[in-house]
Amino acid sequence: MASNAAVPFWRAAGMTYISYSNICANLVRNCLKEPYKTEALTREKVHFSISKWTDGKPQKPTIRSDTPEE
C-alpha cells in the first residue's frame, strides 16, 4: 500500500496547503463583480526576488513577479 491514509488530491500533487488556499482565494476573487473585482485582484500582486545560497555562495536570484496561479 502506498499510504494507509487517503491524502487529498492536492497534497498528492505536491502542493502545500498554502498554495491550495491561494488558488481557492483567487477563484473567489474572480467571482466578484466589477469594480470590486479589480480592487480585489490588485490585492493579489506578488513581487519579490529570492536567491538560494549554498555553501556560502549565492546562486542567481530569481524574481517572482507574477500574480499567483491562474
Added chain:
Amino acid sequence: MRREDAPLGVRSISTQIVRNRMKSVKNIQKITKAMKMVAASKLRAIQVKAENSRGLWQPFTALLGDTPTVDAKKNVIVTISSDKGLCGGINSTAVKISKSLHKLNSGPDKENKYVILGEKAKAILVRDSKKDIELIITELQKNPLNYTQVSVLADDILKNVEFDALRIIYSKFHSVVSFLPTMATVLSPELVEREAESGGKLGELDSYEIEGGETKGEILQNLAEFQFSCVMFNAVLENACSEQGARMSAMDSSSRNAGEMLDRLTLTYNRTRQASITTELIEIISGASALEG
C-alpha cells in the same frame, strides 16, 4: 571652518563659507522633514493592516501555544528587515538578536540556518555568517503588502528549507516610539507530535474532535503550514510599521539636530559679520583721525 578654507591674510572666518554651510543645512532640514511626513502617512496606512492581521495568528497561539524554549535539532532563523535605510536601529537590533539566537542554539548535532528578508540584514549577515545562509529574499515592498505575496514567500521557504522549528525575528510595533524585537516560533508537524506527548497545551490537541475524514497528522501539517503563513504575514506587516515609525523618529531627530546646527551657525555668522563691520569702522575712523591730526 579650517584655516585652509579662508584666503590668505584673513584673520577671521569668511562669511561666505558660513553662509554656504547654512544653506546646505537648511536644505537637509527640509528634506528630513519631508521624509518624516511621508513616513507618517505610510505608517497610518499600514498600521491598520497590521492590527487587522493580528487576529490571524491569535487562534493558532491559543490552539498550539507558543513554545520558544522548544528543543529543536534543525532551527531556521527567519530575520525580517527593511530594504531601505535611514530607519534608525531596528535592522541592527534584529540582526543582533538573530546572531545571539544562533549562538544560543548551537551545540552538538544542532543546526541553525538563516533565511533573510530585506537588504539591510543581508548586508550585515553576509559578512560573517555566509555559510549558514539558506535563502535571501529582497524587493518585498515593491507592491503594497498583501497576504498573497507573503504566503507565496512562505510557500517558497517551506519548499526549500527543512526545519524542525522556525523562529521568526521581527520588530513588533507597540507604538510610534516603541518597537521591540520579538521572536515567533512555528513548529513543524513532527515536532508538534513530539511535544504533544510531553503534555501542556499541545497535549490537549487530542481532546479536539476532527471532522471531515482527515487524519490528525494531515490536519497538523495543514495547520502548521497555514500557521507559518499567518505568522509571517503579521510579522512582515509589523516590521513594516516599525520601519516607518523608526524612520519617522530618526528623521524627526535629524531635523531637530539640523535646526540646532543652523542656530549655532547663525550665531557664528552674525558674530563674524559684526566683527568685520567693527573692523571696517575702526579703520575708517583711525584713517579719518590720522588725516585731521
